[in-house]
C-alpha cells in the first residue's frame with residue numbers, strides 16, 4: 322500500500338479496523354476474552370494491561386487522529402487524566418495548571434495532591450506570562466485546557482508548548498472541548514493529549530470512556546502506572562466507541578457548522594446579553610483561536626438578558642435537552658452555576674463571570690432551523706411570563 326496521508330474521515334472510518342479473518346465481515350470483531358495464550362507470544366494480553374485486540378486497535382485510530390505515535394483508552398476521562406498526571410509526578414514535583422479547568426480535574430488536584438506531596442499552582446490568568454511567573458525549579462508539568470469551560474477562553478497552545486520545551490517540562494492538554502477534528506495540539510509541540518471520550522468520541526451520550534495520546538515513550542510511562550491502577554474500559558464499550566468514532570468527523574463538522582451559525586443568531590438576538598464563542602469576531606481570543614483551531618467547535622455559552630429566568634427558559638425548551646454533560650448528537654444546555662460549577666462559591670463564580678443567567682450550550686446535529694426555532698419559542702414564552710407577572 323502506498324504511504325499516502327489519509328483524510329480525517331478515512332481515519333475515523335478505517336484506521337484500527339480489526340480484520341475479520343474468519344468470516345470477512347465488514348466491521349471489527351469484538352474480543353471479550355480475559356484469558357489469552359501466554360507461551361510463545363510477544364505480548365501477554367489482558368484487559369487490565371490495556372492490550373486486548375479491541376483496545377490495541379482502537380488506540381491506533383485515536384493516535385492517528387491526534388497525530389501521535391501511540392494512545393491508550395481508559396474507563397473514563399478522569400481515569401485518563403489521573404493516571405497521566407500520577408504517572409509523571411512524584412513527591413517534591415510541581416505542576417502548573419490553568420485557572421479555568423474541568424471541575425473534576427481541579428478537584429483531583431486540590432483534594433489528593435497534598436497527600437502525595439505534589440506541589441501545584443493554578444495560574445491567575447491564561448496568558449503566557451501567567452504561566453511563566455508561577456514556574457518553579459521543580460516544575461515538572463504544565464496542564465492546559467482550551468477552549469475552557471464554560472466561557473470558551475483560549476490558551477495559546479504553541480506558546481505553552483514552546484515554554485515547556487525550553488524548560489524541559491512535560492506539557493499536557495485536555496482536548497475534549499475541541500476534539501481532534503478541530504484541534505491537534507501535538508502539531509504545536511504539546512507532549513500529551515487527553516480526552517474525555519465520554520464526549521465527542523462517544524458522541525451519543527451513552528459511553529463513559531477516556532483516552533490519552535502521546536509519544537510511545539510517554540505512553541509506556543503512563544501504561545506502567547495504568548496496569549497497576551487498572552482504569553481500563555470493557556471491550557464491549559471499546560467496540561461501541563470504535564463504532565461511534567467512525568462518525569466523529571461528520572458529527573463534529575456538522576455540530577461545528579450549526580454552532581457557528583447559531584452563535585451569530587444568538588449574538589444578534591435582542592434578548593440575549595452576551596455570547597461566548599471563539600468563532601465570533603467579538604470574542605477576545607478570536608484571532609488566537611484562528612491560529613490553532615481548524616474551526617471553532619460546537620460548544621458555546623450565552624447569557625440571557627435580565628428579567629428572563631434561565632431555569633424557566635430551559636424548562637420551556639421542547640427540542641433541546643436540559644441535561645448534564647456535552648457533545649452528544651443531540652443539543653443540550655445546562656446552567657453552569659447549578660451544574661458544572663456548583664461547587665464554586667458565589668464570589669468565585671462572580672470573579673469568573675459565571676452568572677445565574679449563563680447557559681452552556683452543546684450544539685447537536687439537528688436541523689439548524691429547528692434548534693433556532695426552539696430557542697426562539699422558549700425565549701418568547703419566558704419573556705412574556707416576565708412581562709405578565
Ligand SMILES: *Cc1c(COP(=O)(O)O)cnc(C)c1O
Pocket residue numbers: 397398399400423425466470495497498517518519520529530531
Ligand atoms: C467530561 C470531562 C472530563 C471528565 O471526563 P469523564 O469521562 O466524565 O471522566 C474531563 N475534561 C473535560 C473537559 C470534560 O468535559
